Amino acid sequence: MLVPGGALLVFLALPPLSLLLSTDVSQLFAALSHPLVGPALRLSAFTTLVSLALVVLLGTPLAWLLAQARSKPVRALETLAQLPIVMPPAVAGIALLFAFGRRGLLSGVVYPRGQSVAFTTLAVIMAETFVSAPFFVQAALSAFRRIDPGLLLVARSLGASPLRIFVRVAVPLALPGLAGGAALSWARSLGEFGATLMFAGNLAGKTQTLPLAIYTALESDLPAAQALSVLLMGFAFVLLVVMRAALRRSGAES
């Protein structure tokens, strides 16, 4: 047990450790002044924060509705909302093109004059939202399902409207789970690569997020790619810690 288990753990730990150990701090700061870095950093911060806001604002009501429904068709909708989790990112990018691209399914409706959202910053946000939302919805759904139904029934018996129950009872009680889901979803959209490349391209300052900048820098400037990677990994690690703390709290309180 110890040998195979330990082998996997070493295999999982080795790449991030190597990345960290082969970077020295002065080199890291020098590389961060590389011309690719600033715009990619700003773009990633902007697009992932917008997509996080969209995911939380739209995903929380969706998860609440799904959590309350019991019927079979609703279960099917839940599966649909999970689909992007298992969809390969490149496939997600192509699918977004087929939906919202210049010749996509909705092009006649959305772009009567032939322009398209593809290869714009908005496309980056859409790709990030598409791939990350299911992670949040899933976490929110299970947080809402853990709420004691007796609390919701008593709230109704006190005359509370559905909106009031959602705002004053359901969301506060699910908050740790929602925070954990938001952290997971943010980490996923920060790392988004495949769907963004397919649907938004790799245009510096416009659609070139941190992962795409790493890919671009790899060809010309390895230290810059390395510095960006360390940066992304560090932030992802923080999100992981936040997420685990939040999910532990939501588990303990249920």
Next chain:
Amino acid sequence: MIRARLELTRGPFALRVELATSTGPLVIIGPNGAGKTTLLLALLGARRPNVGRIEIADACVFDSALGVDVCVEQRGVGYLPADYALFPHLSVAENVAFAIASQPGVSSEQRAARIQEQLQALQIGELRERRIHELSGGQKQRVALARALAAKPRALLLDEPLAALDLGSRRAVREFLRDHVAALQLPCVIVTHDPADARVLGATIAVLEAGRIAQRGTWSELVSAPASDFIADFVRS
């Protein structure tokens, strides 16, 4: 006043009940699975009977023939589940405020006054700012009662109101509950599996067995002429 006549089937189980109570508690006893909680939930509006009619305080809240089915939010029925279902993220005062804030046209001064009044009526004014997890079982029950009464219900349903308490505190809480419920002048249905509860709380006791009311009467009537083996065992224990 609560007056109900209802039939409710779920799979092989069928509940067929007629009951009426004016002010004062009606205690429902019966073995596990007899349908006691289902009956409470039907009165509350959380389970829909197949056929029947339910009247609460002279208003019809359910009538299958007329197509009437008033939702839980508008029935005006206070409900205390066995674990009291207090909102764990709110303080005692906020729990009570939740019931008042749901009513339109109540100013914040009126609300504060009513919270205080309600807490004092249940002798828990000093618990105002406490969190729920800091309360004893008996205190939780009082907060749950205060919250239910703050909504000005027309009837009260209590599911196993003493089951969550340890044996030591049960007697005192039971007597408090009896005196308080009697003073309310509200129709009240109390479900219990504890003979002591039935004896102390209930002027009238209805025995529910396998979805039917097997006997109805005072404690002494049940003792002198039990209609079934369950009732005979129940009053003797």
